[in-house]
Amino acid sequence: MILNAARAAAGHLFTPRFRGVFFKTLGITLVALAALWVVLRGAFMAYAWPFVDAILPGFPGWAGWLGVIAAVIAGIGLALALALFIAPVTAMVASIFLDDIAELVERQDYPSDPPGRPVPALRSLVLSLKFLGVVILGNLVALLLLLVPGINIAAFFVINGYLLGREFFEFAAMRFHxxxxxxxxxxxxxxxxxxxxxxxxxxxxxxxLNLLTPLFAAAMMVHLHKAVFAREKGLVTAY
Incomplete structure (x- = not known):
């Protein structure tokens, strides 16, 4: 059931209609990340750099290279901070188009079934914000656990597996229930x-490829919800 749902979702990813949604998602995500970079850099220059700049004059002249090192470290830190936000920002942007993805899958693979109902706009916004918080929290916890040998990789999969599975399945199910x-x-x-x-x-x-995660997840959970609901009702799935 799960592998069938994943295979069916992957088959949709590079179709023309999905590509259209992906490019819209990618474009908005890149703009959002660029704006976030400006904000992070501005905050660092306004609040953190003055402390570094105040310390450097106390060093001998030959230690001026410390300023270069500090600038490089700051740049790396900002890049890592931005990388941490890539998945949440992409998920947040893609959540705008999840109903479009679900509708495409339902129309193409389940044409004889009643179509799902789009999640109401206000509820969709609440779910998007909730999902954003869930993804940020999950990745922060996983990032901290990366420092713990033996459970770091497993923690990443377990935390994200639980949170992503729960949120995307409920999204797909709420189109019908x-x-x-x-x-x-x-x-x-x-x-x-x-x-x-x-x-x-x-x-x-x-x-x-992880930039496609929200689109893949939405399509996969549409299939998984259909299979689960059909099994519960004693029906036979289309695939």
Whole structure:
């Protein structure tokens, strides 16, 4: 079931309609990251650099190279901070288009089924902000656990697998059910949803391709929700 859903989602990624959504997502993401870089650099220059600049004059003239080293370290730090935000920002931007992705998948692969209903705009905004917070928190915890030998890589997959599986499955389910029913369906099939989330976490771990993670996750969970709901009702899935 999970592998079928993942394979079906991957088959959509490079189709013309998905490419259109991806390029819109990528364009907005790059603009958002550029703006974030300006904000981070401005905050550093305004609040942190004056302390560094005040210390340097106390060193001998031959130690002027310390300023260069400090600037290089600051640049690396800002780049790492920006890298930490790539996944959350991409997820936040892509969340704007999740209903478009779900509708494309439903229309193409389940034409005889009743179409899902777009999540209401206000609720969609709340879910997007919640999802942004979840992704940031998950990656911060995983980043801290990277310092703990033996569990670092496993922690990344488990944390992101649980959070991503939960949020994307509930999104797909809420196109057909109320929020409480969607949560109940997710809890009833928690193991399947978690394993689906682990597949998404694996996708997230692939550099550059991870920019497609929200689109892949949305498409995959549409398929997984269809399969889970069909199994629960004793029906046969389309694939």
């Amino acid at each position: 109320g929020e409480l029913e969607a949560k109940a369906l997710r809890r009833a099939h928690a193991g399947t949803v978690f394993m689906g989330g682990m597949v998404i976490a694996g996708f997230l771990a692939i550099p550059f």
